[in-house]
Amino acid sequence: MDNWKQNLPPIGQLGPFIALLLACSFFGATADNFFSAENFSLILQQVMVVGVIAIGQTLIILTAGIDLSCGVVMALGNIVMTKFAVELGLPAPLAIACGIGVTALFGLINGLLVTRIKLPPFIVTLGTFNIAFAITQLYSKSQTVTDVPPLMTALGETFQIGGTSIAWGTLLMIAMYVGMWWWLRDTAAGRHVYAVGNSPEATRLVGIPTERVLLGVYVLAGVFYGIASLLTVARTGVGDPNAGQTENLDAITAVVLGGTSLFGGRGVILGTLIGAIVVGVLRNGLTLMGVDSVYQVLVTGILVILAVTVDQLSRKGGR
Amino acid sequence: MDNWKQNLPPIGQLGPFIALLLACSFFGATADNFFSAENFSLILQQVMVVGVIAIGQTLIILTAGIDLSCGVVMALGNIVMTKFAVELGLPAPLAIACGIGVTALFGLINGLLVTRIKLPPFIVTLGTFNIAFAITQLYSKSQTVTDVPPLMTALGETFQIGGTSIAWGTLLMIAMYVGMWWWLRDTAAGRHVYAVGNSPEATRLVGIPTERVLLGVYVLAGVFYGIASLLTVARTGVGDPNAGQTENLDAITAVVLGGTSLFGGRGVILGTLIGAIVVGVLRNGLTLMGVDSVYQVLVTGILVILAVTVDQLSRKGGR
Amino acid sequence: ADAPVIGLITKTDTNPFFVKMKEGATEEAKAKGAKLMTAAGKKDGDNATQVAAIENMVAKGAKTILITPSDAKAIIPAIKKAQDKGVQVIALDSPTDPVSAVDALFATNNYKAGELIGQYAKVAMGGKPVKIATLDLFPGHPVGAQRHNGFLKGYGLQSLDAASNELAKPAEVVCMADTDGNQAKGQTAMENCLQKNPDINVVYTINEPAAAGAYNALKKAGKEKDVIIVSVDGGCQGVKDVAAGKIAATSQQYPLKMASMGVAAGVEYAKGGKKASGYVDTGVTLIAGKSVAGVDSKDTKTGLDLCWGNK
């Protein structure tokens, strides 16, 4: 008797989805060339890096944390993997593993500071933001790394489906979202992430090792940042030390637009994907409309607020 | 019998204070010229803008909100008051009032969106961040406004006490901190700010108009941003459209370093003042030490984490 | 026929330099009957937004894209993709690396701009022992590095070459601080530098707002007479500050010229299918309050005629 309720999409996803539909119809009506498979494929490619970072960010926000360091840690991973491959001559897979290892290490450091010394995640990740940024600049001498091995850019390549070119990276991103959605929903570990965010004390009292859950989340998020590093390389073909400096706000925006609560424990990760796409659609649509760049900022501000308003109102209706 | 407990400094202030002392002794030992009345007076002048913004930010964070728009709203106020005075020829006091009016209006908009449509403060203020930023750039054409009337820079002037020059703006900042500290502690309205942040539902149920409290806080924060606008003009002598873009993180950092919880309802505003000074001391001390800029970023990251660690450990000891 | 569509992608929307460039392009486009689309990175160094902007403009049907690349190398794959679709890409202000990645480059030489003020400062100091403070942009930014290193080179101090993105630090530089090119932060940085070393006598600043901030700090400390401030950009406010004696000299650059040349090339391409090519240096002029021997400079009156921004 509970089944039909379970099969309804949770309200948390419906809201962002409506916002997305509204945004699409708006741009479809006002901007030429918006409604085309090619353009949507483009949008997906553009959101792929932020989208993958936002997976990690969602995990952390579900535990009532926040990660400001995500973008620059991604940049560090990007520099490590490209430099290891280009300058140390490591084989590409090994270099990629090293890059992901470094981002995971930063996740571990964040996690240890949060769980062991019980520091607020905001401050911890603000600190590691600075640290990762500085290391990236020092290690790369602020120089872009070029001539990366082709294997590293493979995910940026596209293949054709019915005349539309789709990037492998896009597929990977969507696969990871579906995978994490399933993991959060259908495994004990995933439910514990929600529990820790919803009520850390209750979770501790029923005998779940909350610190281990938290630590795991931070490390896992680090791994996703590492994958995002690879995707950045794939998209730009170089190692870019200046990447990622504004991605933290973008990723958090995607998470919040996707209906996940900043207070933890409530939200659905697929909402984040939609949130990331909404951000991409806004940018793409406004450019296609030919809006001047400063006005784009203005309109983005208004539309972001409108999008959550739609979300919020649709929730009220849904109750 | 309760009295002696009340007179102990609350733990929330002791921690940041210890961190500040440690930072000062560190720089005192390693950097020349750090320990001088003149240098401290300078640091206070340098933190005065962020310090006043952080008063508003503290109020909002105490209600479990967050304000990303604070810095750019401050910049908008700064441009409005200088342009109104210089280009429209308004008398300085009126122009200042207009600038503060605009920042308070933005506070009102933030507040209305948070209380009426119940949007998350993070997204609301991210939206108004973009909006205020764009309006500032459009209205000022990204040009600095010069030749501002002397009345507007009066707070930047200094007076001498025992050979040390102290800025009027510094005094104003400290007076406002003490005033708000008293207000939050000793008036019903102030206690309601804590109550709303600590348990919004309980506060509503006992019959406190929580929405009005919240709205008031956002508007009041807007007023503080307006005063910060004036202080920026006073400090730099111009209207600067590019001010304020990183002040949101700085202000939040000051609040968190000062021991206020991002989950609302817990914290002491004097801690924020200390937090802001810690940030200023770090920047000043590192420059005096002659640390290179990239390394400054690195060291800032490490020191921020150390500061909260000290705070956290001193709390444990204090219990 | 449809009006030709031209895209302009700047580094940011906040730097008056780029804002002027955009205004210039808008006017030129209006005059030539072209349609201009604009986009900008969120902050200096933001490559991802520029890549997305190129893609979106190509999707919209732009035939020419003018870009001030935030990252000389990272932007190249996106440029290549656009060129494969027949789009003409012209770099403005800053080159790509390699320069040949774009069809043409209308730019200024930031390293040279730095060298000019370095040479000027050296002569103006007349061989006195020098203590330099540099108020830079922020770590990792190529323009920041080029101006800084060019300045030191021009001063004849140990420095790095134009390709480096690191900041050289010879012994004469007693204080270095970041300003984000912002007046308030420039002032804070200068105040701290003076605490560290009250004997600073030459101040290099990344741009004129930072220079104005530095001047404020010096004036408060009563040292504005003893210190030479040099800067780069040549905005009208900056030139006025030179005229007022706040800044000793500045290297003037010409964003409007770059923009109008770019738009013209775009219209040309749309009409005749002929792409622009090669490197056009839009020039750097040293504007100085007092000219010094051995360094070519123009006076502030000339500077005001050529400057950009509110005259």
Add this chain to the structure above:
Amino acid sequence: MSTPQLVMQAKGLVKRYGQVTALDGADFELRAGEILAVIGDNGAGKSSLIKCLSGATVPDEGEILLDGRPVRFQTPIDARRAGIECCYQDLAVAPAMTIAENLFLGRELKREGFAGNVLRMLDKKKMLEVAMQRMADLKVGIRSMTQAVETLSGGQRQCVAVARAAAFAKHVVILDEPTAALGVKEGNMVLELIRRVRDKGLPVILISHNMPHVFEIADRIHVARLGRRAAVLDPKKISMSDTVAVMTGAMRPEDIPADCLAH
């Protein structure tokens, strides 16, 4: 026998939460100066009922009359203005704030003269004293009124909430399971307090699962069942076991002897 004056009355209250119907046409009557017990199974809709009466939730249907005049409470503030104070089951306290602050939350005492009228300063000393007094009345051994409520034991916390409701009511006091977490002594003190409130002339609505308490103190018993009012009983006439039977549905309301019904 003249009909007693009705202080509060509700007719046909309906409250739905999604698919769950918490109130399904509930009626309610509170007489002047009485202690009315509201009893019922878990989930019978007792808390939902009093939340409607205190403005904490707005019913979907039905009307509420106060002193015979229809009222529409949109927020707890409206009810508070009408002199109704409520102690909720899930203890509406602000955990990080002190006992004294919680007691006076929203009803703070201001100082006399300039400090109070112009500066709007709180009279903390007075509030501490009063708080101390109130908690002593309930015989709760709490050492310091400046302790945060989150550091209190479960029962101590409940005492704070009960004391608050009793202290400030001008018209009606509503207590939702006030003695649930209380020890024997403290529980009796709360009953004592309820009597004192009634003796001041204020009617009290008492929700409780504790039958001995209910029979000890109530003037009438409102039995809630499945979101409605099943019956109103007279505790002097009906036995405890019959009451439980009505409450659990073992005895149909029609089968209750007429003289056991309260009138």
Add this chain to the structure above:
Amino acid sequence: MSTPQLVMQAKGLVKRYGQVTALDGADFELRAGEILAVIGDNGAGKSSLIKCLSGATVPDEGEILLDGRPVRFQTPIDARRAGIECCYQDLAVAPAMTIAENLFLGRELKREGFAGNVLRMLDKKKMLEVAMQRMADLKVGIRSMTQAVETLSGGQRQCVAVARAAAFAKHVVILDEPTAALGVKEGNMVLELIRRVRDKGLPVILISHNMPHVFEIADRIHVARLGRRAAVLDPKKISMSDTVAVMTGAMRPEDIPADCLAH
């Protein structure tokens, strides 16, 4: 008469919170297969005591023995590993999660075969069924097990917490005021459940302020007073009013007739 086997034992537990001393050298003994009631005034230290026994807090002094062996529980996980389950007074539930999820939090059922062993997938269907069963045992009329706990009434929420503790214990069950918010019927069901647990051979520690309940079900009564154990009474020998007198301090422990003490 041989000394009965002691399952759990604590000696001289001390727990201080700042200036407040919650436990002041408390002793404790739990025998195999018994229902031990713990009673005491509000703030007497009952919850603090059982939090030490369940690993929720670490005592400042004193030692705990399990089956005669000293143990040091640093976290609730340690106690859970030893088979001790506890239902806390302030209901350790995750409000946004469903009833079924809360019941199985930390003890989730995995599917059979590949899906469970390798993919580590949850057996949601099974968990729903079991949850339905457990709640039906307690006669709680909850419609859907996929309802979030925050939408439940106070009593319903308590039933979830009680059912969880009873379901998973392997060694000792600790219940802190499990019937406080429950209706008459549901309260009786919980007593029934406690008996069933005891009959399985598990000892139960029951904290309660409800004297009739305590006298109905307890084998021995531990009276907590001012952070210590005042006495252990035999409910078959002592009267309810004497017990209350001991609890409130009206009767000194020395004055209790020797045969009323449990041994």
